[in-house]
Amino acid sequence: MTEPAPHRFKWRYVLALFVAFAAALFAGIANNGTYNPSVQEYYTSLESRLGYWLLLGNTRHCGLYPQGQLWPFPVGKAQRAMEDYLFTRLDLKPGSRILDAGAGSGYVAMRMAEKGLTVEAVDITPLHVEDAHRNIKARGLQDKISVRLGDYHNLTDFDDGSFDGIYTMETFVHADDPLKVLQNFYRLLRPGGVLVQNEADFNRNSELLQDVLRLSHCQNTLEEGVLMGMLEQVGFKDVQLDDLTEEVLPLWRLFGVIGYIPYRILRVFGLHTRFTNLMAGVESYLHWGEGRYISVRAIKP
Numbered sequence: 001m002t003e004p005a006p007h008r009f010k011w012r013y014v015l016a017l018f019v020a021f022a023a024a025l026f027a028g029i030a031n032n033g034t035y036n037p038s039v040q041e042y043y044t045s046l047e048s049r050l051g052y053w054l055l056l057g058n059t060r061h062c063g064l065y066p067q068g069q070l071w072p073f074p075v076g077k078a079q080r081a082m083e084d085y086l087f088t089r090l091d092l093k094p095g096s097r098i099l100d101a102g103a104g105s106g107y108v109a110m111r112m113a114e115k116g117l118t119v120e121a122v123d124i125t126p127l128h129v130e131d132a133h134r135n136i137k138a139r140g141l142q143d144k145i146s147v148r149l150g151d152y153h154n155l156t157d158f159d160d161g162s163f164d165g166i167y168t169m170e171t172f173v174h175a176d177d178p179l180k181v182l183q184n185f186y187r188l189l190r191p192g193g194v195l196v197q198n199e200a201d202f203n204r205n206s207e208l209l210q211d212v213l214r215l216s217h218c219q220n221t222l223e224e225g226v227l228m229g230m231l232e233q234v235g236f237k238d239v240q241l242d243d244l245t246e247e248v249l250p251l252w253r254l255f256g257v258i259g260y261i262p263y264r265i266l267r268v269f270g271l272h273t274r275f276t277n278l279m280a281g282v283e284s285y286l287h288w289g290e291g292r293y294i295s296v297r298a299i300k301p
C-alpha cells in the first residue's frame with residue numbers, strides 16, 4: 001500500500017486568500033469614479049467613512065498649527081485649536097444663540113456649547129445627524145445643542161433675526177447656490193450679528209482637482225476672493241479675512257505623504273478617481289499654494 005502524501009502548506013492558497021480579500025476591500029471602498037455624487041452619497045461612501053474615522057476621528061475639519069510646524073500630531077489637539085479660534089472669532093457672550101450650518105458629527109457644536117453658547121445645528125447627511133445626536137447625548141449637552149436634519153439652502157424653520165452668530169466649518173464648498181445660502185444667513189442674523197466661515201478658496205487650474213471637486217460634490221466652489229465680494233453683495237459689512245493656509249499645512253502634508261504611494265500605484269492603473277479622499281489629500285498637497293484656507297468674518301449691519 002502506498003503512503004499518503006505528507007500534508008504540505010500551500011502558500012498559493014494564502015496568496016489567493018489575500019488577493020480575494022484585497023479585491024473585496026477594493027470593491028467595497030472604491031466609488032465608480034465617473035458620476036457626480038450628491039453630498040450624502042459622498043459622505044456615506046465607505047471610503048469617506050473610513051477615512052474620516054481613521055484620520056480625523058469623525059471631526060471633519062482641519063487642525064490649526066503654529067506657523068512653520070512640521071509635525072501634525074496630535075491631530076485632535078490641533079482641531080480643538082481650530083475650534084477655539086472659531087469661538088474667538090465669533091466673539092459672543094455666554095448664552096448667545098448660534099447656528100452651526102453643516103455640523104457634521106457635532107464636534108464643533110459641542111466645543112461651542114462647552115464654552116457657553118447655545119447651538120442650533122443642521123446637517124444634510126442623515127448619518128452625521130444620527131452621529132451628532134449620539135455624541136451630544138454622550139457628553140450630556142442636549143440642553144445646549146439642538147441638531148436637526150436640514151439643508152442650509154432652506155432654513156425656513158428658523159425666524160428672521162433669531163441668531164447672534166452663524167458659522168460654517170468647511171462645508172460652504174458644498175453649496176449648490178452659495179448666494180442663496182448667504183442670503184439665508186443674513187436673514188437669520190439679528191442686526192449686529194456675526195458670520196464666520198472657515199473654508200477653502202479654490203483654484204481650478206488642475207484637471208485632477210476638478211475631478212476631486214466633482215467627486216466630493218464641491219461643484220460650485222468659489223474662485224479665490226469671490227466669497228468676500230458675495231458677502232458684501234448680500235449686505236454684510238466689516239468683511240475681514242484671515243489667511244490660514246500655512247497654519248493648516250501640517251495635516252495636509254500628512255495626507256499627502258501617507259497617501260502618495262498608494263495614489264501613484266492607483267494612477268498607473270487609472271483607478272485613482274475611485275478613491276476621492278485619497279486623491280483629494282494627495283492632489284491638494286501637490287498643488288499647495290494654488291488655493292487658500294481662509295477664515296472670513298462679517299457683520300450684519
Ligand SMILES: C[S@@+](CC[C@H](N)C(=O)[O-])C[C@H]1O[C@@H](n2cnc3c(N)ncnc32)[C@H](O)[C@@H]1O
Pocket residue numbers: 039043058059060061101102103104105106107108122123124125128150151152153168169170171174175
Ligand atoms: C467637511 S464636513 C464638516 C462638518 C463639521 N462642520 C466639522 O467641522 O466637523 C461638511 C458637512 O457639511 C454637510 N453639508 C453639506 N452640504 C450641506 C447642506 N446643503 N446643508 C447642510 N449641511 C450640509 C455635510 O453633510 C457634512 O457633514
